[in-house]
Amino acid sequence: MSQYYSIAIDGPAGAGKSSLAKALAARLGFLYVDTGAIYRTVGLYVARQGGDCGKLEEVLPRLPEIELSLRHGDDGQQHMLLGGEDVTEAIRENAVSRYASQVSAHQPVRDFLLDMQRELARQHNVIMDGRDIGTVVLPQADVKIFLTASVEQRALRRCRELEARGQAVDLETLKKEIAQRDYDDSHRAAAPLRQAEDAVVLDTSQLDLQQSLEALLTLVKERLPL
Numbered sequence: 001m002s003q004y005y006s007i008a009i010d011g012p013a014g015a016g017k018s019s020l021a022k023a024l025a026a027r028l029g030f031l032y033v034d035t036g037a038i039y040r041t042v043g044l045y046v047a048r049q050g051g052d053c054g055k056l057e058e059v060l061p062r063l064p065e066i067e068l069s070l071r072h073g074d075d076g077q078q079h080m081l082l083g084g085e086d087v088t089e090a091i092r093e094n095a096v097s098r099y100a101s102q103v104s105a106h107q108p109v110r111d112f113l114l115d116m117q118r119e120l121a122r123q124h125n126v127i128m129d130g131r132d133i134g135t136v137v138l139p140q141a142d143v144k145i146f147l148t149a150s151v152e153q154r155a156l157r158r159c160r161e162l163e164a165r166g167q168a169v170d171l172e173t174l175k176k177e178i179a180q181r182d183y184d185d186s187h188r189a190a191a192p193l194r195q196a197e198d199a200v201v202l203d204t205s206q207l208d209l210q211q212s213l214e215a216l217l218t219l220v221k222e223r224l225p226l
């Protein structure tokens, strides 16, 4: 048994996982681990090397050469490092979402990243967000939340987020991309996105960030002696 607490937050893209997990981590003093950022960094690396992220034979030989690390700043912000380069911003490009989804469908990529994720939970109280945290990475997590929202709401949120970064996107295109990514993430053979049997579902379609955070805090406090 780990002496640390772990909270697993899984769910589809744009459900508010990262904003909420980050805010919750700050409130509880836990380490926030964004596992999507790790897959994004692998996708960015392979794409930069000219590899096709959808082809295992182009991804696999590149895994041992990736110098991937994760660092938390004093503000609790997670930074992704590729070699010496901080790619925290670069991995948020819209194209990288697709590369991440593609590399994440390969089981050897998932195996390659498993230890790194588990090690963080062995050493810290963590709130980890992703797709398979409650089912595969931390099946013994103390609290499991499955966070979701309608495709419309998620597309709207992603649209605002990208606009705030100065990236113009079409809402309808985003909706299609999100629906496609949901389908791909939940129908792949390797660790498909699914709710753990013992996860609590929180649908944030009708909730703003503050209301969602309060709902999450209540769920966690009911389950952990904090």
Ligand code: DC
Binding pocket: 013, 014, 035, 036, 037, 039, 040, 097, 100, 101, 102, 104, 105, 129, 130, 131, 132, 133, 181, 185
């Ligand atoms: O959460 P995100 O959108 O940054 O994740 C990027 C991609 O990585 C997404 O398509 C699903 C995949 N992913 C995964 O397969 N397993 C995780 N634990 C986290 C992300």
